[in-house]
Amino acid sequence: MTNKTKTTAASALLGCVADDVTGATDLAINLAQGGMRVIQWLQIPTLEDLRVHEVDAIVVALKTRSIAPPEAVSQSIAAVEVLRGHGCRRFYFKYCSTFDSTERGNIGPVAEAMIDVLGVEQTIFCPAFPRAGRTVYQGHLFVGETLLSESGMQNHPLNPMQDANLVRFLSHQVTRSVGRLRYQELADANSAAGSLQKQRRDGIAHVVVDCVEDSQLQTIATAVSDMPLVTGGSGLARHLGDAYRQSGLMQNDYATSVLQLPLGRSLILSGSCSQATNRQVAKAKSFCNTWQLDVLEIARDPGGYQRQLAAWAEASDVHRPLLIYSTDDPDGVRRVQQTLGASEAAQLIESFLGKVAVELTADVGVRRLIVAGGETSGAVVHNLGIRALAIGPEICAGVPWTRSIGGPQLAIALKSGNFGDDNFFHTALEMLA
Numbered sequence: 380m381t382n383k384t385k386t387t388a389a390s391a392l393l394g395c396v397a398d399d400v401t402g403a404t405d406l407a408i409n410l411a412q413g414g415m416r417v418i419q420w421l422q423i424p425t426l427e428d429l430r431v432h433e434v435d436a437i438v439v440a441l442k443t444r445s446i447a448p449p450e451a452v453s454q455s456i457a458a459v460e461v462l463r464g465h466g467c468r469r470f471y472f473k474y475c476s477t478f479d480s481t482e483r484g485n486i487g488p489v490a491e492a493m494i495d496v497l498g499v500e501q502t503i504f505c506p507a508f509p510r511a512g513r514t515v516y517q518g519h520l521f522v523g524e525t526l527l528s529e530s531g532m533q534n535h536p537l538n539p540m541q542d543a544n545l546v547r548f549l550s551h552q553v554t555r556s557v558g559r560l561r562y563q564e565l566a567d568a569n570s571a572a573g574s575l576q577k578q579r580r581d582g583i584a585h586v587v588v589d590c591v592e593d594s595q596l597q598t599i600a601t602a603v604s605d606m607p608l609v610t611g612g613s614g615l616a617r618h619l620g621d622a623y624r625q626s627g628l629m630q631n632d633y634a635t636s637v638l639q640l641p642l643g644r645s646l647i648l649s650g651s652c653s654q655a656t657n658r659q660v661a662k663a664k665s666f667c668n669t670w671q672l673d674v675l676e677i678a679r680d681p682g683g684y685q686r687q688l689a690a691w692a693e694a695s696d697v698h699r700p701l702l703i704y705s706t707d708d709p710d711g712v713r714r715v716q717q718t719l720g721a722s723e724a725a726q727l728i729e730s731f732l733g734k735v736a737v738e739l740t741a742d743v744g745v746r747r748l749i750v751a752g753g754e755t756s757g758a759v760v761h762n763l764g765i766r767a768l769a770i771g772p773e774i775c776a777g778v779p780w781t782r783s784i785g786g787p788q789l790a791i792a793l794k795s796g797n798f799g800d801d802n803f804f805h806t807a808l809e810m811l812a
């Protein structure tokens with residue numbers, strides 16, 4: 380992405396709407412690695428905003444994964460309208476590679492509303508991201524070697540995933556029929572495109588796509604390059620640049636940006652309760668000043684608790700990163716939820732971590748910020764008033780360092796709950812050392 384301010388940037392080809400902030404960053408780095416220039420907005424931009432940055436792909440990060448379906452639909456469509464108004468000709472709806480949703484939505488309702496507003500007959504559902512261990516076979520989603528519903532995601536605090544059969548699960552969320560693009564049809568792009576076409580003729584609007592390896596993502600990207608709307612995780616996005624170049628929609632292949640990232644103290648805020656984040660937090664305790672949030676105490680006296688935490692941060696060793704977390708195992712989460720209610724607890728923690736981010740960047744000199752968890756990240760960037768992100772180098776599959784545009788000058792890494800190996804936090808901070 381160029382940083383030059385222009386008033387007449389050409390229209391971006393691809394307009395993307397992501398249902399959470401870490402998912403959007405994951406999408407952005409994958410598009411960038413496919414040779415596209417990308418900007419990520421943290422709220423719906425204005426047409427004026429979009430004229431300033433010359434890019435090939437615009438990613439709009441919403442926080443619609445866990446809200447009521449009508450509200451998710453209305454925000455997503457508002458984003459699509461701006462992207463279409465800007466001149467985008469291809470659209471991408473990004474959700475989690477673990478298909479995070481409930482029987483009511485929001486993946487199905489949002490995709491269906493996008494189908495309607497864009498006037499298309501069909502879209503695909505491709506959560507697969509083999510490089511991050513997400514594969515789909517016979518319509519079933521796997522995390523590593525395990526079915527989604529046995530992967531730990533069945534205990535998710537907001538959207539427990541208890542059915543790995545995506546055709547069945549998606550069917551509960553949509554009004555039109557759901558089909559499959561089968562493993563056997565992925566031998567080449569023509570065979571995949573042929574199957575999609577046949578299903579389109581048969582009136583199948585939603586097609587769940589099998590995919591167990593990266594080369595199949597390439598095949599799928601080529602097969603769908605003429606589809607106005609695709610939906611999925613971020614794996615497919617890595618191959619869209621090539622597919623669009625092959626079909627003549629894009630000419631250039633851009634290298635990923637080298638970003639100047641600010642110097643200052645490091646802070647890790649973790650609100651994800653995924654198995655991966657639990658392991659990463661456990662590892663990070665050895666090199667961080669560490670504070671585990673007492674959620675019930677926050678509920679009792681949020682102001683007093685925040686003052687205690689700020690005093691601790693102020694007094695702590697400036698050479699060690701700060702680690703503040705509500706991350707807990709399923710029993711700990713259950714105890715909190717039984718007392719406060721699941722969504723009340725979530726909102727309380729998110730808003731508290733958002734305020735902590737504001738206070739510690741303003742008062743303690745934090746300039747490098749890592750946030751774990753999509754909902755948590757959404758709350759933190761909104762509290763900080765950051766408008767957009769420039770995408771930098773990749774830390775691990777799906778997680779880049781980024782630089783804030785608007786709000787405080789920060790290097791920020793937004794980590795999806797399930798991403799990264801056990802040493803993720805250390806690796807991320809070492810990259811900036």
Ligand SMILES: Nc1ncnc2c1ncn2[C@@H]1O[C@H](COP(=O)(O)OP(=O)(O)OP(=O)(O)O)[C@@H](O)[C@H]1O
Pocket residue numbers: 399401402475536537650651652653674705706707711712713715716724725726728729751752753754755756794795796797
């Ligand atoms: N100890 C806790 N008890 C109850 N709820 C918690 C606790 N800690 C965090 N939460 C809530 O759980 C939710 C975790 O969602 P979040 O999206 O941040 O992480 P994730 O789902 O693991 O990540 P991703 O969406 O990137 O996969 C947040 O709303 C958070 O506030």
Ligand SMILES: O=C(O)[C@@H](O)C(=O)CO
Pocket residue numbers: 399401402403405406474475476477612613753777795796797
């Ligand atoms: O697709 C993924 O797994 C992530 O980008 C994500 O959305 C997790 O919240």
